[in-house]
Amino acid sequence: MKEKSFTTKAVHAGRYTPARGVVPPIYQTATYAFETAREMQDIFEGKSEGFVYSRVGNPTQKVFEEKMAVLEGGESAKAFASGMGAINAAVLSIVKSGDHVISDRTIYGSTYDLFTEIFPRLGINVSMIDLSKTDELEENLQDNTKLIFCETPTNPTMKLVDIKKISQYHPTTMVDNTYMTPYLQNPLELGSDVVVHSATKYICGHCDTLGGVIISDAEFIERTHQLLKDFGAAMSPFNAWLLLRGIKTLTLRMDRHTANAEKVAEFLEEHPSIAKVYYPGLKDHPQHALAKSQMRGFGGMIAFE
Ligand SMILES: Cc1ncc(COP(=O)(O)O)c(C=O)c1O
Known part of the structure:
Protein backbone atom coordinates (compact mmCIF):
# COMPACT_ATOMS: atom_id res chain seq x y z
CA MET A 1 0.00 0.00 0.00
CA LYS A 2 1.15 3.53 -0.75
CA GLU A 3 2.91 5.24 2.19
CA LYS A 4 0.47 7.58 3.94
CA SER A 5 1.16 11.29 3.45
CA PHE A 6 2.48 13.44 6.32
CA THR A 7 -0.89 15.21 6.54
CA THR A 8 -2.76 11.90 6.84
CA LYS A 9 -0.36 10.72 9.54
CA ALA A 10 -0.72 14.07 11.38
CA VAL A 11 -4.47 13.40 11.60
CA HIS A 12 -4.56 9.63 12.10
CA ALA A 13 -1.28 8.36 13.62
CA GLY A 14 -1.56 7.24 17.25
CA ARG A 15 -4.96 5.96 18.25
CA TYR A 16 -6.59 5.21 21.56
CA THR A 17 -10.32 5.38 21.21
CA PRO A 18 -11.84 2.72 23.46
CA ALA A 19 -15.43 3.89 22.78
CA ARG A 20 -14.73 4.31 19.05
CA GLY A 21 -14.61 8.10 19.38
CA VAL A 22 -12.75 9.74 16.52
CA VAL A 23 -10.95 11.90 19.06
CA PRO A 24 -9.02 10.31 21.95
CA PRO A 25 -10.49 11.06 25.38
CA ILE A 26 -8.78 13.28 27.94
CA TYR A 27 -7.80 10.81 30.65
CA GLN A 28 -7.95 13.39 33.42
CA THR A 29 -6.76 11.01 36.09
CA ALA A 30 -3.68 10.84 38.28
CA THR A 31 -4.20 7.28 39.51
CA TYR A 32 -5.68 4.05 38.13
CA ALA A 33 -7.75 1.25 39.64
CA PHE A 34 -6.78 -2.45 39.64
CA GLU A 35 -8.57 -5.68 40.48
CA THR A 36 -5.55 -7.02 42.35
CA ALA A 37 -2.26 -5.78 43.73
CA ARG A 38 -0.52 -8.29 41.43
CA GLU A 39 -2.06 -6.59 38.37
CA MET A 40 -0.61 -3.24 39.43
CA GLN A 41 2.73 -4.79 40.31
CA ASP A 42 3.05 -6.35 36.84
CA ILE A 43 2.53 -2.98 35.15
CA PHE A 44 5.00 -1.35 37.56
CA GLU A 45 7.60 -3.95 36.68
CA GLY A 46 6.95 -3.64 32.94
CA LYS A 47 5.63 -7.22 32.70
CA SER A 48 2.32 -6.04 31.26
CA GLU A 49 1.07 -2.93 29.46
CA GLY A 50 -0.88 -0.27 31.33
CA PHE A 51 -0.77 2.83 33.46
CA VAL A 52 -0.26 3.18 37.19
CA TYR A 53 0.33 6.88 37.83
CA SER A 54 0.07 9.82 35.41
CA ARG A 55 3.49 11.27 36.22
CA VAL A 56 4.99 8.24 34.54
CA GLY A 57 2.40 7.63 31.84
CA ASN A 58 -1.15 8.43 30.78
CA PRO A 59 -3.22 7.22 27.79
CA THR A 60 -3.78 10.70 26.25
CA GLN A 61 -0.08 11.50 26.62
CA LYS A 62 0.73 8.16 24.98
CA VAL A 63 -1.32 8.98 21.87
CA PHE A 64 0.65 12.24 21.55
CA GLU A 65 3.94 10.32 21.91
CA GLU A 66 2.94 7.78 19.27
CA LYS A 67 1.95 10.49 16.83
CA MET A 68 5.19 12.43 17.32
CA ALA A 69 7.32 9.31 16.86
CA VAL A 70 5.56 8.57 13.55
CA LEU A 71 5.84 12.15 12.30
CA GLU A 72 9.57 12.44 13.11
CA GLY A 73 10.33 8.95 11.79
CA GLY A 74 11.59 7.72 15.19
CA GLU A 75 10.89 4.46 16.99
CA SER A 76 9.55 6.06 20.13
CA ALA A 77 8.85 9.37 21.89
CA THR A 111 18.83 26.16 26.74
CA TYR A 112 21.82 28.51 26.70
CA ASP A 113 21.45 29.06 30.47
CA LEU A 114 21.18 25.30 31.04
CA PHE A 115 24.44 24.74 29.16
CA THR A 116 26.40 27.72 30.52
CA GLU A 117 25.09 27.94 34.11
CA ILE A 118 23.26 24.82 35.33
CA PHE A 119 25.20 21.95 33.74
CA PRO A 120 28.66 23.36 34.63
CA ARG A 121 27.46 23.39 38.29
CA LEU A 122 26.93 19.63 37.94
CA GLY A 123 30.46 19.10 36.62
CA ILE A 124 29.42 18.91 32.96
CA ASN A 125 31.67 21.02 30.72
CA VAL A 126 30.11 22.67 27.70
CA SER A 127 31.88 24.33 24.75
CA MET A 128 29.65 26.89 23.05
CA ILE A 129 30.89 27.19 19.48
CA ASP A 130 29.80 27.93 15.92
CA LEU A 131 28.69 24.52 14.66
CA SER A 132 28.38 25.73 11.09
CA LYS A 133 32.21 25.71 11.06
CA THR A 134 33.57 22.14 10.85
CA ASP A 135 37.08 23.19 11.94
CA GLU A 136 35.69 24.69 15.19
CA LEU A 137 33.84 21.43 15.86
CA GLU A 138 36.93 19.31 15.25
CA GLU A 139 39.11 21.57 17.45
CA ASN A 140 36.67 21.23 20.35
CA LEU A 141 36.04 17.48 20.23
CA GLN A 142 37.49 15.71 23.27
CA ASP A 143 37.71 12.07 24.32
CA ASN A 144 34.91 12.71 26.84
CA THR A 145 32.61 14.61 24.41
CA LYS A 146 29.30 12.77 24.70
CA LEU A 147 26.90 15.16 22.99
CA ILE A 148 26.71 17.63 20.09
CA PHE A 149 23.64 19.88 20.36
CA CYS A 150 22.12 22.41 17.98
CA GLU A 151 19.01 24.16 16.79
CA THR A 152 18.72 24.63 13.06
CA PRO A 153 17.75 27.24 11.96
CA THR A 154 19.05 29.05 15.05
CA ASN A 155 17.14 31.65 16.99
CA PRO A 156 17.38 34.56 16.11
CA THR A 157 19.95 34.74 13.29
CA MET A 158 18.50 31.91 11.19
CA LYS A 159 21.93 30.33 10.80
CA LEU A 160 21.80 26.69 9.72
CA VAL A 161 23.78 23.75 11.01
CA ASP A 162 24.48 20.93 8.55
CA ILE A 163 22.81 18.00 10.35
CA LYS A 164 24.39 15.32 8.13
CA LYS A 165 27.84 16.77 8.71
CA ILE A 166 27.69 17.03 12.53
CA SER A 167 26.16 13.53 12.70
CA GLN A 168 29.30 11.99 11.17
CA TYR A 169 31.21 12.43 14.42
CA HIS A 170 31.19 9.91 17.24
CA PRO A 171 29.21 11.74 20.02
CA THR A 172 25.43 11.56 20.17
CA THR A 173 23.83 14.38 18.15
CA MET A 174 20.68 16.10 19.32
CA VAL A 175 18.68 18.61 17.27
CA ASP A 176 16.05 20.99 18.60
CA ASN A 177 13.60 20.90 15.67
CA THR A 178 11.07 23.36 17.16
CA TYR A 179 11.30 25.95 14.38
CA MET A 180 10.96 23.48 11.54
CA THR A 181 8.52 20.93 12.98
CA PRO A 182 8.60 17.37 11.59
CA TYR A 183 6.69 18.61 8.55
CA LEU A 184 9.61 20.66 7.24
CA GLN A 185 12.66 18.80 8.55
CA ASN A 186 13.43 15.34 9.98
CA PRO A 187 16.83 15.35 11.73
CA LEU A 188 16.69 11.58 12.42
CA GLU A 189 16.56 10.90 8.67
CA LEU A 190 19.60 13.14 8.25
CA GLY A 191 21.61 11.10 10.76
CA SER A 192 20.87 12.78 14.08
CA ASP A 193 20.33 10.47 17.09
CA VAL A 194 17.82 12.47 19.11
CA VAL A 195 15.24 15.16 18.29
CA VAL A 196 13.67 17.51 20.84
CA HIS A 197 10.79 19.95 20.43
CA SER A 198 9.13 22.72 22.28
CA ALA A 199 5.62 21.57 21.31
CA THR A 200 4.45 24.87 22.78
CA LYS A 201 5.12 26.56 19.43
CA TYR A 202 3.99 25.31 16.00
CA ILE A 203 2.96 21.82 17.14
CA CYS A 204 0.39 23.36 19.47
CA GLY A 205 -0.33 26.24 17.11
CA HIS A 206 -2.92 27.98 19.29
CA CYS A 207 -0.84 29.54 22.12
CA ASP A 208 -2.88 27.66 24.70
CA THR A 209 -0.55 25.02 26.12
CA LEU A 210 3.03 24.18 26.97
CA GLY A 211 4.59 20.89 25.94
CA GLY A 212 7.83 19.18 25.05
CA VAL A 213 8.83 15.91 23.45
CA ILE A 214 11.90 13.76 22.79
CA ILE A 215 11.99 11.41 19.78
CA SER A 216 14.64 8.76 19.23
CA ASP A 217 15.14 4.99 19.16
CA ALA A 218 13.28 2.85 21.69
CA GLU A 219 16.36 2.19 23.82
CA PHE A 220 17.11 5.91 24.25
CA ILE A 221 13.49 6.77 25.03
CA GLU A 222 13.47 4.03 27.67
CA ARG A 223 16.47 5.75 29.26
CA THR A 224 14.64 9.12 29.39
CA HIS A 225 11.81 7.49 31.32
CA GLN A 226 13.71 7.63 34.60
CA LEU A 227 14.28 11.38 34.19
CA LEU A 228 10.55 11.84 33.59
CA LYS A 229 9.71 9.71 36.61
CA ASP A 230 12.20 11.24 39.02
CA PHE A 231 12.29 14.89 37.85
CA GLY A 232 8.53 14.86 37.36
CA ALA A 233 8.11 17.24 34.38
CA ALA A 234 5.07 15.29 33.15
CA MET A 235 2.72 16.58 30.45
CA SER A 236 -0.84 16.96 31.71
CA PRO A 237 -3.54 14.88 29.96
CA PHE A 238 -5.42 18.02 28.91
CA ASN A 239 -2.28 19.56 27.38
CA ALA A 240 -1.64 16.32 25.48
CA TRP A 241 -5.18 16.50 24.13
CA LEU A 242 -4.78 20.15 23.05
CA LEU A 243 -1.53 19.28 21.29
CA LEU A 244 -3.21 16.38 19.48
CA ARG A 245 -5.90 18.76 18.28
CA GLY A 246 -3.30 21.30 17.15
CA ILE A 247 -1.20 18.80 15.19
CA LYS A 248 -4.11 17.96 12.90
CA THR A 249 -3.69 21.32 11.17
CA LEU A 250 0.12 21.46 11.33
CA THR A 251 0.70 21.13 7.58
CA LEU A 252 -1.88 23.79 6.68
CA ARG A 253 -0.43 26.21 9.21
CA MET A 254 3.20 25.60 8.26
CA ASP A 255 2.45 26.09 4.56
CA ARG A 256 0.80 29.43 5.34
CA HIS A 257 3.55 30.52 7.78
CA THR A 258 6.15 29.75 5.12
CA ALA A 259 4.28 31.56 2.34
CA ASN A 260 3.79 34.61 4.59
CA ALA A 261 7.43 34.64 5.74
CA GLU A 262 8.69 34.43 2.15
CA LYS A 263 6.60 37.48 1.20
CA VAL A 264 7.67 39.46 4.28
CA ALA A 265 11.36 38.58 3.75
CA GLU A 266 11.22 39.72 0.11
CA PHE A 267 9.47 42.95 1.13
CA LEU A 268 12.03 43.68 3.85
CA GLU A 269 14.92 42.93 1.52
CA GLU A 270 13.80 45.74 -0.79
CA HIS A 271 13.01 48.20 2.04
CA PRO A 272 15.39 51.20 2.21
CA SER A 273 15.44 51.26 6.05
CA ILE A 274 16.46 47.58 6.37
CA ALA A 275 20.17 46.74 6.30
CA LYS A 276 19.97 42.95 6.42
CA VAL A 277 17.33 40.20 6.32
CA TYR A 278 18.02 36.74 7.75
CA TYR A 279 15.78 34.17 6.08
CA PRO A 280 17.12 30.90 4.63
CA GLY A 281 14.52 31.02 1.85
CA LEU A 282 16.16 34.10 0.29
CA LYS A 283 18.44 33.15 -2.59
CA ASP A 284 21.27 35.29 -1.22
CA HIS A 285 21.15 33.71 2.26
CA PRO A 286 24.67 32.27 2.60
CA GLN A 287 23.27 28.81 3.41
CA HIS A 288 20.36 28.78 0.92
CA ALA A 289 21.71 25.62 -0.78
CA LEU A 290 21.99 23.78 2.56
CA ALA A 291 18.48 24.97 3.46
CA LYS A 292 17.12 23.45 0.25
CA SER A 293 18.92 20.17 0.90
CA GLN A 294 17.85 19.55 4.52
CA MET A 295 14.54 21.43 4.84
CA ARG A 296 11.35 20.87 2.86
CA GLY A 297 10.31 24.51 3.40
CA PHE A 298 11.95 27.55 4.95
CA GLY A 299 9.53 28.09 7.85
CA GLY A 300 7.95 31.13 9.42
CA MET A 301 10.81 32.80 11.31
CA ILE A 302 12.64 35.87 9.99
CA ALA A 303 15.18 38.24 11.57
CA PHE A 304 16.30 41.61 10.23
CA GLU A 305 18.48 44.62 11.09
C1 LIG B 1 13.86 26.65 19.91
C2 LIG B 1 13.26 26.50 21.28
N1 LIG B 1 13.59 25.44 22.02
C3 LIG B 1 13.09 25.26 23.27
C4 LIG B 1 12.23 26.18 23.83
C5 LIG B 1 11.69 25.95 25.21
O1 LIG B 1 10.40 25.47 25.14
P1 LIG B 1 9.29 25.65 26.28
O2 LIG B 1 8.98 27.11 26.37
O3 LIG B 1 8.14 24.84 25.79
O4 LIG B 1 9.87 25.12 27.54
C6 LIG B 1 11.83 27.29 23.08
C7 LIG B 1 10.89 28.27 23.65
O5 LIG B 1 10.67 29.34 23.14
C8 LIG B 1 12.37 27.47 21.76
O6 LIG B 1 12.05 28.53 21.00
Whole structure:
Protein backbone atom coordinates (compact mmCIF):
# COMPACT_ATOMS: atom_id res chain seq x y z
CA MET A 1 0.00 0.00 0.00
CA LYS A 2 1.15 3.53 -0.75
CA GLU A 3 2.91 5.24 2.19
CA LYS A 4 0.47 7.58 3.94
CA SER A 5 1.16 11.29 3.45
CA PHE A 6 2.48 13.44 6.32
CA THR A 7 -0.89 15.21 6.54
CA THR A 8 -2.76 11.90 6.84
CA LYS A 9 -0.36 10.72 9.54
CA ALA A 10 -0.72 14.07 11.38
CA VAL A 11 -4.47 13.40 11.60
CA HIS A 12 -4.56 9.63 12.10
CA ALA A 13 -1.28 8.36 13.62
CA GLY A 14 -1.56 7.24 17.25
CA ARG A 15 -4.96 5.96 18.25
CA TYR A 16 -6.59 5.21 21.56
CA THR A 17 -10.32 5.38 21.21
CA PRO A 18 -11.84 2.72 23.46
CA ALA A 19 -15.43 3.89 22.78
CA ARG A 20 -14.73 4.31 19.05
CA GLY A 21 -14.61 8.10 19.38
CA VAL A 22 -12.75 9.74 16.52
CA VAL A 23 -10.95 11.90 19.06
CA PRO A 24 -9.02 10.31 21.95
CA PRO A 25 -10.49 11.06 25.38
CA ILE A 26 -8.78 13.28 27.94
CA TYR A 27 -7.80 10.81 30.65
CA GLN A 28 -7.95 13.39 33.42
CA THR A 29 -6.76 11.01 36.09
CA ALA A 30 -3.68 10.84 38.28
CA THR A 31 -4.20 7.28 39.51
CA TYR A 32 -5.68 4.05 38.13
CA ALA A 33 -7.75 1.25 39.64
CA PHE A 34 -6.78 -2.45 39.64
CA GLU A 35 -8.57 -5.68 40.48
CA THR A 36 -5.55 -7.02 42.35
CA ALA A 37 -2.26 -5.78 43.73
CA ARG A 38 -0.52 -8.29 41.43
CA GLU A 39 -2.06 -6.59 38.37
CA MET A 40 -0.61 -3.24 39.43
CA GLN A 41 2.73 -4.79 40.31
CA ASP A 42 3.05 -6.35 36.84
CA ILE A 43 2.53 -2.98 35.15
CA PHE A 44 5.00 -1.35 37.56
CA GLU A 45 7.60 -3.95 36.68
CA GLY A 46 6.95 -3.64 32.94
CA LYS A 47 5.63 -7.22 32.70
CA SER A 48 2.32 -6.04 31.26
CA GLU A 49 1.07 -2.93 29.46
CA GLY A 50 -0.88 -0.27 31.33
CA PHE A 51 -0.77 2.83 33.46
CA VAL A 52 -0.26 3.18 37.19
CA TYR A 53 0.33 6.88 37.83
CA SER A 54 0.07 9.82 35.41
CA ARG A 55 3.49 11.27 36.22
CA VAL A 56 4.99 8.24 34.54
CA GLY A 57 2.40 7.63 31.84
CA ASN A 58 -1.15 8.43 30.78
CA PRO A 59 -3.22 7.22 27.79
CA THR A 60 -3.78 10.70 26.25
CA GLN A 61 -0.08 11.50 26.62
CA LYS A 62 0.73 8.16 24.98
CA VAL A 63 -1.32 8.98 21.87
CA PHE A 64 0.65 12.24 21.55
CA GLU A 65 3.94 10.32 21.91
CA GLU A 66 2.94 7.78 19.27
CA LYS A 67 1.95 10.49 16.83
CA MET A 68 5.19 12.43 17.32
CA ALA A 69 7.32 9.31 16.86
CA VAL A 70 5.56 8.57 13.55
CA LEU A 71 5.84 12.15 12.30
CA GLU A 72 9.57 12.44 13.11
CA GLY A 73 10.33 8.95 11.79
CA GLY A 74 11.59 7.72 15.19
CA GLU A 75 10.89 4.46 16.99
CA SER A 76 9.55 6.06 20.13
CA ALA A 77 8.85 9.37 21.89
CA LYS A 78 8.50 10.72 25.43
CA ALA A 79 6.30 13.71 26.30
CA PHE A 80 7.21 16.36 28.88
CA ALA A 81 5.51 19.37 30.47
CA SER A 82 7.52 21.82 28.35
CA GLY A 83 10.30 22.03 25.80
CA MET A 84 12.81 22.80 28.57
CA GLY A 85 11.62 19.73 30.51
CA ALA A 86 12.30 17.61 27.42
CA ILE A 87 15.72 19.15 26.66
CA ASN A 88 16.88 18.83 30.26
CA ALA A 89 15.84 15.16 30.45
CA ALA A 90 17.27 14.32 27.01
CA VAL A 91 20.67 15.84 27.82
CA LEU A 92 20.88 14.28 31.28
CA SER A 93 20.04 10.89 29.77
CA ILE A 94 23.36 11.18 27.92
CA VAL A 95 25.83 13.09 30.08
CA LYS A 96 27.04 12.88 33.65
CA SER A 97 29.58 14.74 35.77
CA GLY A 98 32.97 14.79 34.02
CA ASP A 99 31.50 14.59 30.50
CA HIS A 100 31.83 17.22 27.82
CA VAL A 101 29.15 18.71 25.55
CA ILE A 102 29.54 20.78 22.38
CA SER A 103 26.67 23.12 21.55
CA ASP A 104 26.14 25.77 18.95
CA ARG A 105 26.33 29.11 20.76
CA THR A 106 23.21 30.47 19.05
CA ILE A 107 20.37 28.66 20.79
CA TYR A 108 17.19 29.46 22.72
CA GLY A 109 17.92 31.50 25.89
CA SER A 110 16.92 28.95 28.52
CA THR A 111 18.83 26.16 26.74
CA TYR A 112 21.82 28.51 26.70
CA ASP A 113 21.45 29.06 30.47
CA LEU A 114 21.18 25.30 31.04
CA PHE A 115 24.44 24.74 29.16
CA THR A 116 26.40 27.72 30.52
CA GLU A 117 25.09 27.94 34.11
CA ILE A 118 23.26 24.82 35.33
CA PHE A 119 25.20 21.95 33.74
CA PRO A 120 28.66 23.36 34.63
CA ARG A 121 27.46 23.39 38.29
CA LEU A 122 26.93 19.63 37.94
CA GLY A 123 30.46 19.10 36.62
CA ILE A 124 29.42 18.91 32.96
CA ASN A 125 31.67 21.02 30.72
CA VAL A 126 30.11 22.67 27.70
CA SER A 127 31.88 24.33 24.75
CA MET A 128 29.65 26.89 23.05
CA ILE A 129 30.89 27.19 19.48
CA ASP A 130 29.80 27.93 15.92
CA LEU A 131 28.69 24.52 14.66
CA SER A 132 28.38 25.73 11.09
CA LYS A 133 32.21 25.71 11.06
CA THR A 134 33.57 22.14 10.85
CA ASP A 135 37.08 23.19 11.94
CA GLU A 136 35.69 24.69 15.19
CA LEU A 137 33.84 21.43 15.86
CA GLU A 138 36.93 19.31 15.25
CA GLU A 139 39.11 21.57 17.45
CA ASN A 140 36.67 21.23 20.35
CA LEU A 141 36.04 17.48 20.23
CA GLN A 142 37.49 15.71 23.27
CA ASP A 143 37.71 12.07 24.32
CA ASN A 144 34.91 12.71 26.84
CA THR A 145 32.61 14.61 24.41
CA LYS A 146 29.30 12.77 24.70
CA LEU A 147 26.90 15.16 22.99
CA ILE A 148 26.71 17.63 20.09
CA PHE A 149 23.64 19.88 20.36
CA CYS A 150 22.12 22.41 17.98
CA GLU A 151 19.01 24.16 16.79
CA THR A 152 18.72 24.63 13.06
CA PRO A 153 17.75 27.24 11.96
CA THR A 154 19.05 29.05 15.05
CA ASN A 155 17.14 31.65 16.99
CA PRO A 156 17.38 34.56 16.11
CA THR A 157 19.95 34.74 13.29
CA MET A 158 18.50 31.91 11.19
CA LYS A 159 21.93 30.33 10.80
CA LEU A 160 21.80 26.69 9.72
CA VAL A 161 23.78 23.75 11.01
CA ASP A 162 24.48 20.93 8.55
CA ILE A 163 22.81 18.00 10.35
CA LYS A 164 24.39 15.32 8.13
CA LYS A 165 27.84 16.77 8.71
CA ILE A 166 27.69 17.03 12.53
CA SER A 167 26.16 13.53 12.70
CA GLN A 168 29.30 11.99 11.17
CA TYR A 169 31.21 12.43 14.42
CA HIS A 170 31.19 9.91 17.24
CA PRO A 171 29.21 11.74 20.02
CA THR A 172 25.43 11.56 20.17
CA THR A 173 23.83 14.38 18.15
CA MET A 174 20.68 16.10 19.32
CA VAL A 175 18.68 18.61 17.27
CA ASP A 176 16.05 20.99 18.60
CA ASN A 177 13.60 20.90 15.67
CA THR A 178 11.07 23.36 17.16
CA TYR A 179 11.30 25.95 14.38
CA MET A 180 10.96 23.48 11.54
CA THR A 181 8.52 20.93 12.98
CA PRO A 182 8.60 17.37 11.59
CA TYR A 183 6.69 18.61 8.55
CA LEU A 184 9.61 20.66 7.24
CA GLN A 185 12.66 18.80 8.55
CA ASN A 186 13.43 15.34 9.98
CA PRO A 187 16.83 15.35 11.73
CA LEU A 188 16.69 11.58 12.42
CA GLU A 189 16.56 10.90 8.67
CA LEU A 190 19.60 13.14 8.25
CA GLY A 191 21.61 11.10 10.76
CA SER A 192 20.87 12.78 14.08
CA ASP A 193 20.33 10.47 17.09
CA VAL A 194 17.82 12.47 19.11
CA VAL A 195 15.24 15.16 18.29
CA VAL A 196 13.67 17.51 20.84
CA HIS A 197 10.79 19.95 20.43
CA SER A 198 9.13 22.72 22.28
CA ALA A 199 5.62 21.57 21.31
CA THR A 200 4.45 24.87 22.78
CA LYS A 201 5.12 26.56 19.43
CA TYR A 202 3.99 25.31 16.00
CA ILE A 203 2.96 21.82 17.14
CA CYS A 204 0.39 23.36 19.47
CA GLY A 205 -0.33 26.24 17.11
CA HIS A 206 -2.92 27.98 19.29
CA CYS A 207 -0.84 29.54 22.12
CA ASP A 208 -2.88 27.66 24.70
CA THR A 209 -0.55 25.02 26.12
CA LEU A 210 3.03 24.18 26.97
CA GLY A 211 4.59 20.89 25.94
CA GLY A 212 7.83 19.18 25.05
CA VAL A 213 8.83 15.91 23.45
CA ILE A 214 11.90 13.76 22.79
CA ILE A 215 11.99 11.41 19.78
CA SER A 216 14.64 8.76 19.23
CA ASP A 217 15.14 4.99 19.16
CA ALA A 218 13.28 2.85 21.69
CA GLU A 219 16.36 2.19 23.82
CA PHE A 220 17.11 5.91 24.25
CA ILE A 221 13.49 6.77 25.03
CA GLU A 222 13.47 4.03 27.67
CA ARG A 223 16.47 5.75 29.26
CA THR A 224 14.64 9.12 29.39
CA HIS A 225 11.81 7.49 31.32
CA GLN A 226 13.71 7.63 34.60
CA LEU A 227 14.28 11.38 34.19
CA LEU A 228 10.55 11.84 33.59
CA LYS A 229 9.71 9.71 36.61
CA ASP A 230 12.20 11.24 39.02
CA PHE A 231 12.29 14.89 37.85
CA GLY A 232 8.53 14.86 37.36
CA ALA A 233 8.11 17.24 34.38
CA ALA A 234 5.07 15.29 33.15
CA MET A 235 2.72 16.58 30.45
CA SER A 236 -0.84 16.96 31.71
CA PRO A 237 -3.54 14.88 29.96
CA PHE A 238 -5.42 18.02 28.91
CA ASN A 239 -2.28 19.56 27.38
CA ALA A 240 -1.64 16.32 25.48
CA TRP A 241 -5.18 16.50 24.13
CA LEU A 242 -4.78 20.15 23.05
CA LEU A 243 -1.53 19.28 21.29
CA LEU A 244 -3.21 16.38 19.48
CA ARG A 245 -5.90 18.76 18.28
CA GLY A 246 -3.30 21.30 17.15
CA ILE A 247 -1.20 18.80 15.19
CA LYS A 248 -4.11 17.96 12.90
CA THR A 249 -3.69 21.32 11.17
CA LEU A 250 0.12 21.46 11.33
CA THR A 251 0.70 21.13 7.58
CA LEU A 252 -1.88 23.79 6.68
CA ARG A 253 -0.43 26.21 9.21
CA MET A 254 3.20 25.60 8.26
CA ASP A 255 2.45 26.09 4.56
CA ARG A 256 0.80 29.43 5.34
CA HIS A 257 3.55 30.52 7.78
CA THR A 258 6.15 29.75 5.12
CA ALA A 259 4.28 31.56 2.34
CA ASN A 260 3.79 34.61 4.59
CA ALA A 261 7.43 34.64 5.74
CA GLU A 262 8.69 34.43 2.15
CA LYS A 263 6.60 37.48 1.20
CA VAL A 264 7.67 39.46 4.28
CA ALA A 265 11.36 38.58 3.75
CA GLU A 266 11.22 39.72 0.11
CA PHE A 267 9.47 42.95 1.13
CA LEU A 268 12.03 43.68 3.85
CA GLU A 269 14.92 42.93 1.52
CA GLU A 270 13.80 45.74 -0.79
CA HIS A 271 13.01 48.20 2.04
CA PRO A 272 15.39 51.20 2.21
CA SER A 273 15.44 51.26 6.05
CA ILE A 274 16.46 47.58 6.37
CA ALA A 275 20.17 46.74 6.30
CA LYS A 276 19.97 42.95 6.42
CA VAL A 277 17.33 40.20 6.32
CA TYR A 278 18.02 36.74 7.75
CA TYR A 279 15.78 34.17 6.08
CA PRO A 280 17.12 30.90 4.63
CA GLY A 281 14.52 31.02 1.85
CA LEU A 282 16.16 34.10 0.29
CA LYS A 283 18.44 33.15 -2.59
CA ASP A 284 21.27 35.29 -1.22
CA HIS A 285 21.15 33.71 2.26
CA PRO A 286 24.67 32.27 2.60
CA GLN A 287 23.27 28.81 3.41
CA HIS A 288 20.36 28.78 0.92
CA ALA A 289 21.71 25.62 -0.78
CA LEU A 290 21.99 23.78 2.56
CA ALA A 291 18.48 24.97 3.46
CA LYS A 292 17.12 23.45 0.25
CA SER A 293 18.92 20.17 0.90
CA GLN A 294 17.85 19.55 4.52
CA MET A 295 14.54 21.43 4.84
CA ARG A 296 11.35 20.87 2.86
CA GLY A 297 10.31 24.51 3.40
CA PHE A 298 11.95 27.55 4.95
CA GLY A 299 9.53 28.09 7.85
CA GLY A 300 7.95 31.13 9.42
CA MET A 301 10.81 32.80 11.31
CA ILE A 302 12.64 35.87 9.99
CA ALA A 303 15.18 38.24 11.57
CA PHE A 304 16.30 41.61 10.23
CA GLU A 305 18.48 44.62 11.09
C1 LIG B 1 13.86 26.65 19.91
C2 LIG B 1 13.26 26.50 21.28
N1 LIG B 1 13.59 25.44 22.02
C3 LIG B 1 13.09 25.26 23.27
C4 LIG B 1 12.23 26.18 23.83
C5 LIG B 1 11.69 25.95 25.21
O1 LIG B 1 10.40 25.47 25.14
P1 LIG B 1 9.29 25.65 26.28
O2 LIG B 1 8.98 27.11 26.37
O3 LIG B 1 8.14 24.84 25.79
O4 LIG B 1 9.87 25.12 27.54
C6 LIG B 1 11.83 27.29 23.08
C7 LIG B 1 10.89 28.27 23.65
O5 LIG B 1 10.67 29.34 23.14
C8 LIG B 1 12.37 27.47 21.76
O6 LIG B 1 12.05 28.53 21.00
